[in-house]
Amino acid sequence: MxxxxxxxxxxxxxxxxxxxxVSIAGLVREAAKxxxxxxxxxxSDIDAVVIGKAPDMFEGNMMPEIxxxxxxxxxxxxxxxxxxxxxxxxxxxxxxxxxVSSGIHKRVLTVAYEKQSDSDAMWALSxxxxxxxxxxxxxxxxxxxxxxxxxxxxxxxxxxxxxVAVKDRKNAMRNPYAHLHLADIxxxxxxxxxMLWDPLRYLEACPSSDGAAAMVLAAxxxxxxxxxxxxVHGMAMRSEPTMFAGRDQINPQxxxxxxxxxxxxxxxxxxxxxxxxxxxxxxxxxxxxMWLENLGFCDLGDGWKLTESGATAFDGDIPWNAxxxxxxxxxxxxxxxxxxxxxxxxxxxQAGEHQVDGAKLALGQAYGGGSQFFSMWVVGxxxx
Amino acid sequence: MADETTDQGPVTTLATPIxxxxxxxxxxxxxxxxxxxxxxxxxxxxxxxxxxxxVPSRGSCPTDGVPTTEDVLLGNAGTVTTYCVVNVPFAGQSxxxxxxxxxxxxxxxxxxxxxxxxxxxxxxxxxxxxxxxxWVDESDLTPSLASVRYFRPNGEPDAxxxxxxxxx
Ligand SMILES: [Zn+2]
Numbered sequence: 001m002x003x004x005x006x007x008x009x010x011x012x013x014x015x016x017x018x019x020x021x022v023s024i025a026g027l028v029r030e031a032a033k034x035x036x037x038x039x040x041x042x043x044s045d046i047d048a049v050v051i052g053k054a055p056d057m058f059e060g061n062m063m064p065e066i067x068x069x070x071x072x073x074x075x076x077x078x079x080x081x082x083x084x085x086x087x088x089x090x091x092x093x094x095x096x097x098x099x100v101s102s103g104i105h106k107r108v109l110t111v112a113y114e115k116q117s118d119s120d121a122m123w124a125l126s127x128x129x130x131x132x133x134x135x136x137x138x139x140x141x142x143x144x145x146x147x148x149x150x151x152x153x154x155x156x157x158x159x160x161x162x163x164v165a166v167k168d169r170k171n172a173m174r175n176p177y178a179h180l181h182l183a184d185i186x187x188x189x190x191x192x193x194x195m196l197w198d199p200l201r202y203l204e205a206c207p208s209s210d211g212a213a214a215m216v217l218a219a220x221x222x223x224x225x226x227x228x229x230x231x232v233h234g235m236a237m238r239s240e241p242t243m244f245a246g247r248d249q250i251n252p253q254x255x256x257x258x259x260x261x262x263x264x265x266x267x268x269x270x271x272x273x274x275x276x277x278x279x280x281x282x283x284x285x286x287x288x289x290m291w292l293e294n295l296g297f298c299d300l301g302d303g304w305k306l307t308e309s310g311a312t313a314f315d316g317d318i319p320w321n322a323x324x325x326x327x328x329x330x331x332x333x334x335x336x337x338x339x340x341x342x343x344x345x346x347x348x349x350q351a352g353e354h355q356v357d358g359a360k361l362a363l364g365q366a367y368g369g370g371s372q373f374f375s376m377w378v379v380g381x382x383x384x
Numbered sequence: 385m386a387d388e389t390t391d392q393g394p395v396t397t398l399a400t401p402i403x404x405x406x407x408x409x410x411x412x413x414x415x416x417x418x419x420x421x422x423x424x425x426x427x428x429x430x431x432x433x434x435x436x437x438x439v440p441s442r443g444s445c446p447t448d449g450v451p452t453t454e455d456v457l458l459g460n461a462g463t464v465t466t467y468c469v470v471n472v473p474f475a476g477q478s479x480x481x482x483x484x485x486x487x488x489x490x491x492x493x494x495x496x497x498x499x500x501x502x503x504x505x506x507x508x509x510x511x512x513x514x515x516x517x518x519w520v521d522e523s524d525l526t527p528s529l530a531s532v533r534y535f536r537p538n539g540e541p542d543a544x545x546x547x548x549x550x551x552x
Pocket of ligand 1: 431432433434435436445446447448449
């Protein structure tokens with residue numbers, strides 16, 4: 001990286017099933033204003049705005065960045081739109097970070113959102129096409145067979161998914177912005193919830209949320225704000241085709257390549273030991289053990305053992321999704337940025353009740369589409 | 385005088401159905417696949433570099449970046465590599481729930497595709513199950529996957545895990 005880049009402000013909405021008190025413009029503005037206040041800046045200090053969301057078909061607003069420019073103070077400034085399906089929040093942050101690290105801009109506002117109550121994601125993800133049977137049943141229908149394949153390949157017992165579902169919802173109780181606050185969550189409650197896409201139950205899937213996330217990224221000589229900056233130590237994106245012979249859908253090559261790149265940049269050779277925590281895109285419970293393996297936190301086939309041992313719990317040696325993660329809040333377009341934002345909060349020491357003690361180096365990961373888009377960054381409290 | 389419109393508060397949400405009509409141009413490779421379906425056959429293509437057979441073929445091998453030119457006629461039988469049972473209703477759904485959505489690897493193909501599995505209770509489906517395509521009546525065949533009514537067990541013993549584990 002040519003210039004050092006840091007997160008100097010973060011903001012997020014209270015994620016909810018239905019934010020009918022605001023329009024989409026009001027939603028993104030709410031998160032952006034918080035991020036500016038955290039950075040101790042005003043709209044006029046921002047050089048450019050980078051915005052991302054999941055497919056436009058969801059809310060039916062095509063190219064919404066055009067309509068949102070005034071709400072984000074972007075009139076007369078460069079404004080970029082990013083779109084990489086569910087990983088978009090992460091990719092959006094990376095595009096913004098590149099604008100800083102390349103020396104083009106000093107301060108960039110980056111925002112991501114979804115207003116699921118204005119949309120029908122299940123329908124938008126299940127549009128019939130002439131060369132495919134009309135079988136698609138949302139994201140759950142796509143991922144459930146791959147989860148079954150992971151269970152078969154690894155020999156994981158069936159309760160591992162329920163453990164993740166409980167762990168992340170318990171973490172969410174510490175996060176005031178989380179959508180789900182299920183005080184009574186336990187294994188029995190998950191097991192008793194409706195089977196939606198066998199083997200996936202209702203409480204092993206993410207909710208549908210309205211919400212937005214925003215960050216202000218700055219060059220080293222433009223750092224300001226209420227908390228110490230979170231320095232970007234590495235960033236990478238990778239993608240692969242959704243369908244090719246020999247594709248490993250459980251452990252995608254693009255994810256392995258992306259983490260190898262970001263670890264190399266950040267000097268990470270042992271992720272479990274060197275990271276203090278991680279925020280990883282886990283929209284369905286089983287993606288925790290699957291991504292533990294894909295991200296090299298353990299050997300192949302051992303992801304579920306790490307989950308079972310409690311290592312990824314809030315009091316474990318490598319807490320995953322201390323915020324409650326995607327399983328507790330899923331404003332789709334913002335979900336990836338929330339992973340990136342939450343690890344910045346951790347290394348800045350501003351995560352409140354879900355602060356991981358002494359967090360200095362952390363990994364944020366997002367994935368999207370049919371596990372074909374990956375984006376990751378490593379942030380730290382020390383300068384790279 | 386009371387104003388009825390203001391008494392009801394602001395409008396917060398307005399449902400406006402949207403639709404998207406589009407022409408789909410399948411191109412040479414997918415046309416072969418779709419024309420095959422019109423005759424009640426599965427047609428794929430083999431990559432000249434890696435030898436893998438794609439069905440449906442998009443006309444090139446994503447791994448090797450070369451056009452796939454050798455046409456391959458596949459049989460009617462295959463193996464369920466993995467599956468899920470869909471039990472969630474949603475707008476526009478055309479199949480009665482619960483239904484089995486299976487990844488089916490046709491014999492001789494190197495890539496599975498999603499297929500509907502019927503004529504078996506949803507709690508009896510297994511990974512490795514051998515299945516066959518059931519086609520619509522000859523007069524109803526069209527260049528579309530709608531020509532395949534569904535897949536059903538063909539009675540053969542389950543395939544060994546080792547024979548399809550590379551396709552998960
Ligand atoms: Zn090839």
